Amino acid sequence: MGIPGIFKQAGKLKKKTDQQAQKGEQVDHSIFRIGVYGHKGVGKTVFFTIAYMDSKRSPDFEIMALGETQEILEEKYNLMRGQGMDIATGQKISTRRFPPLSTGEQKLDFEVRTGRNTIIPINTIDYSGELIYIDARGDLKQNLIDFFKGCECILFFIDPDAIQNEGERSNRVAAFTDLISQLSGFEKRLKIPVGLVVSKADELPGFKSAEQSILINKGNGYIRALNFSGFLRGVLKQRVLANRPDWKNELEQMLNRLESFFKPLLNRTLDYQVFFISSTGNAPQVITDPKGDRVKVPPEDLRPLGVSQPLMWAIQRIAAYRRAAAFKNVLKWTLLVVALVVDLVAFGQFYNQLKVKNLKSLVENESRDVPGAGTNIAKHYDNYANNIIIKTFFGDFSKLAQAESKYYRSIGDRQTQKDQQDKFGKMLTEIDRAIAGLGAVSSDSAKFDAAKLAIQDQLGKADTLANSFQGTTKTDMIAQINLRRDKLKSVPSGGAMVAAQNLRDQYETFRKDFLDNLAIQNYDYLLGMGPDQFPTKLKTFKDSVLGAEPDNTAAVNYSHFIQTYLNAVSAFETGVLVPFRVEGATGGEGGYSLFFNGAKEAPEGEVISSGTGLQFRLPITQQFNIDVHKGGKPTSQSYPVGIGYTILKLNNQRIKFVDPNINIRLIFDLERSFLPLFKDKL
Ligand SMILES: Nc1nc2c(ncn2[C@@H]2O[C@H](COP(=O)(O)OP(=O)(O)OP(=O)(O)O)[C@@H](O)[C@H]2O)c(=O)[nH]1
Ligand SMILES: [Mg+2]
Structure with a gap:
């Protein structure tokens, strides 16, 4: 049938309806009119054929074809099964073929x-999809539209190719929008259910089973009332998708592409559904026919998926509408309630949108550099998440916000803590620098004191910061601060530093005096009690100068050294036994003895060469002589020993008390007695 033929046939059909009306025949309202709206090649004819044949296998949903419909569909099915007949030759065709594209x-x-x-x-029509392109010729298209206007449910078919192809998609969107607006007329609400049927779903990689045929599952009907993003979220979080992540992704992508289809629906009706069906189940095969053309043929194993679903749904929905229509008032109220719910939802959405906007600006206004920003942001999210309306009606949003809050709280805390620790580190560096810089201003006591005050102030701030931490971090920080505090304490003020230098100088003078006199073994001076002698001078310095500064650590230390020295001197005053030994000088003779002539406290007795254990008590309080005897008889050698400490001078060259004639030496063990008492004391 060429184009004119199509018009003729369409004209006939129109005439028939008109005639029926004229004859006063009642249009049978008990018939369910279901319109399958689909462009060329979308799979309408195959769908009708397969839905019909496949229903024969179903126990509780059977489609029976009446009159010529049965013939038409069975013929097409046979063709698909490879049992067709070539109309031209009357010959059997044993290869499987898809039915030819429809005409008229x-x-x-x-x-x-x-x-x-x-x-x-049920009444429907199959037709050439050519007819519904938006620019198709007038009356035929109008005829179709009239048919659809009489329908109680429309199934809009679209195939994956058309969804993927942008140009084709917008074509279909235009047709669909046009159809919906024609059906709803001036009224905003669409009064019939509309199903969006994605045909040839076998071309979608994630589509595997009939379970995936229905988009909005039982119990999730509310998502139809949401705006598109809510709808999408609602669809994707359905339980059936939980274990089909691939399908979920594919679905998300596809629904996003189909967004424009939902827009006219979302505003006009709550009664819609989306189906995914495949009439062939398995993908069609491509073969080369006898003429050498490549043709697509049905797979040998036809396993239709979901084909009966759109029809079953259409029937259920129409029945429901009819029941409702029987109670017009009820319907009115239902619609009102539905409208009210829609409005409420819309209001809720508006409220939510406002809240989200507010939240966004609050979050954006938080300066990220400020410590605690993370916590503040988390608080904003919390406020939003805990809003009773958001919580009740926008649970998903609330949960998302809670998750954000948790994230920001952790980031916030971590970030803040890190920032604060960095800050603390910088403070310490600053404090150390300032303490080190005190020396430079020590001569100017005003500046010095000001600088010290500033450091104390910084230490106070560091304290505050440390106290904002907890646990070991806090303990460590406080220990660090205390270290600096001690350091600061040990830095004397400007005046104090000068004084300290003075004190050090004076003490050093005393030390030098001591060392000088020790070098010349001026023991009378070092140990003597006279006013001009060393211990007296030392004591005066200690009492009058050092004693005046009991808080000065250096002064206290000097006093302590001096006191030990003076204690040692007192020990000498009461007498210290200094051991000495007599050795025969190299090549010397034996048989000598020493006599301490006139010495009360000096030990007496025979001194043999290399004898040990003899002692002198120092200081020596009376004059005496050491006489040398040989063979029990005095020789002419006699050595005078003076009062005081002069005897110690014997140690001047270690062997001072040597008589070269008799070759003995008298060795005072000053290393062990005197020096340990005084040396290094000062
Ligand atoms: N992959 C796949 N291809 C299909 C399926 N159904 C139909 N097709 C293919 O789509 C072509 C067109 O199918 P038809 O049912 O004739 O399409 P139509 O909507 O009736 O097309 P018009 O009659 O021109 O409006 C077929 O020849 C097949 O190649 C299906 O379930 N899966
Ligand atoms: Mg067709």
């Missing part, structure tokens, strides 16, 4: 048995 319109009459014995008559 073909009325299809069915009876559907649902459940046990409910029989529902």
